[in-house]
Amino acid sequence: MSPQILKIDICLNSNNIIKYVTAKGHAGDSPAGGNIICAAVSVLIRAAYRTIVKNSKVEACITAKNEGNLYFRVIQYEDSQVEWLKGITDYLITGIKDIETESPNSVKIVITVEV
Secondary structure (H helix, E strand, O other), rough: OOOOOOEEEEEOOOOOOEEEEEEEEOOEOOOEEEEEEEHHHHHHHHHHHHHOOOOOOEEEEEEEOOOOOEEEEEEEHHHHHHHHHHHHHHHHHHHHHHHHHHHHOOEEEEEEOOO
């Protein structure tokens, strides 16, 4: 069985803030639930989401329709939250890029910007 790749798509809005994040698949060849790379990416994404929704001036939603699929979207935010959200976005991207650098055969991140 060949190793699988965890694909993370991050779409940024024109302010370079997370518009949405999707994580699909499974990293490596370990059984689901037993891969530290998947766990690390999942923790980063879930922590970013939980940090965002703690703020009453930001609205976001998350879904995990089935194992191996995670999605969250920032729906709306007040202008006063732009810099704060940029910090969370940078933190998430840096963390996932570091994992991709260390495990390039297991993780692929794609970042797009919508204007």
